[in-house]
Amino acid sequence: MTSALPNQPPAAVPPLPPAAKTSGLAIASLVCGIAGLCLAGIPSIAGIILGVMGLGRIRRSVGQTSGRGIAIAGIITSIVGLVLWVVLAAIIALLVGFGWRAYETAVEQEQGSSARINLLHLCTAVQKYAADNKDRFPPPDSWPQALKDNGAIQGDQAMTDPADPSAGRIFAMNAALRDVKVSEVNSPRQTVLFFECGPGGPISGGPADFPPAPRRPSGYLIGFCDGHVEDVKPDRLDRLTWDPRAP
Numbered sequence: 001m002t003s004a005l006p007n008q009p010p011a012a013v014p015p016l017p018p019a020a021k022t023s024g025l026a027i028a029s030l031v032c033g034i035a036g037l038c039l040a041g042i043p044s045i046a047g048i049i050l051g052v053m054g055l056g057r058i059r060r061s062v063g064q065t066s067g068r069g070i071a072i073a074g075i076i077t078s079i080v081g082l083v084l085w086v087v088l089a090a091i092i093a094l095l096v097g098f099g100w101r102a103y104e105t106a107v108e109q110e111q112g113s114s115a116r117i118n119l120l121h122l123c124t125a126v127q128k129y130a131a132d133n134k135d136r137f138p139p140p141d142s143w144p145q146a147l148k149d150n151g152a153i154q155g156d157q158a159m160t161d162p163a164d165p166s167a168g169r170i171f172a173m174n175a176a177l178r179d180v181k182v183s184e185v186n187s188p189r190q191t192v193l194f195f196e197c198g199p200g201g202p203i204s205g206g207p208a209d210f211p212p213a214p215r216r217p218s219g220y221l222i223g224f225c226d227g228h229v230e231d232v233k234p235d236r237l238d239r240l241t242w243d244p245r246a247p
Contacts, residue, residue: 025054026067029074036078041085047078114162115221116229119171122159122194123227125152127182135181137193140173140204161215167199170215171223175204180244185225190241194223206242 032047054071129138129150138146147153159169174192177185185191198211214220218231222240232240 020061020064020066023054023058023065023067023071025050025057026071026074029054030070030077031074033074033077033081036081037084041082044078044082044085047074048082051075051078115170115215116231118158118160118162119194119221119223119229120227121153122147122171123223123229125150125158126193127227128152130182135183137177137180137182138173140175140178143173143203144169161199163215164199169203170196170199170201171221172197172202172209173204174242174244175206176242177225177244182225185244186247187241188225189228191225191244191246192222192240192242193225196220196222207237207240210237 029047029051032043032050036042036044036047051071051074054074055068058065058068058071125147126137126143129147129152130136132150137143138150144153144156144159148155156169157165159171161167161170171194173194177193182188195210196214197205197209201211202209210220214231214234216231219233220231220237221229222232223229225244
């Protein structure tokens with residue numbers, strides 16, 4: 001039986017391999033992903049790029065660099081943050097678009113209502129003029145001044161477009177009513193009294209004097225001899241009655 005030699009040194013212990021270092025790119029990816037959830041997704045793009053780069057370096061390091069799970073978490077967090085903010089931005093854009101359109105529609109309706117009221121005022125003014133002038137319509141070629149002189153209207157406000165008062169008069173009178181009495185109109189509810197014209201258009205006229213397109217989607221604004229007002233679509237203009245003595 002043999003025994004250990006005296007004073008023999010102990011066997012050497014092999015050194016432990018160095019611990020794998022956590023990838024800085026992986027950590028940065030996760031930080032960007034978390035920040036992207038709070039900062040409108042702006043850092044998320046960087047988080048995705050850093051996470052992909054980190055995975056590549058970890059794979060090439062042959063175990064010397066760790067953090068694969070952190071890099072994957074950073075990529076996923078960045079993608080989720082980016083998608084959430086893109087969806088949120090799309091929803092906000094739709095809501096803003098709908099809200100703006102609703103506002104424009106409300107403004108158009110308000111302006112259309114104001115223009116209708118103005119034209120109703122003109123139709124009422126003609127009735128007052130006729131009551132003071134032997135049942136006759138004002139002269140079509142000078143009706144604005146005739147209504148002012150009669151005191152039926154004050155100023156030019158009733159003749160203008162509420163959306164653009166500076167453009168001037170936007171209504172013309174049916175020229176066929178010259179020297180006609182109100183009682184001589186056979187179909188006052190169908191016969192045109194005032195019609196919408198272009199700014200600076202003729203003061204009186206007929207079907208050929210409509211502007212190329214109405215100002216509002218509802219159609220051209222028409223005032224009739226019985227005093228009522230309608231919005232008439234372009235495809236219905238040929239149904240209007242212009243001759244006051246037409247059966």
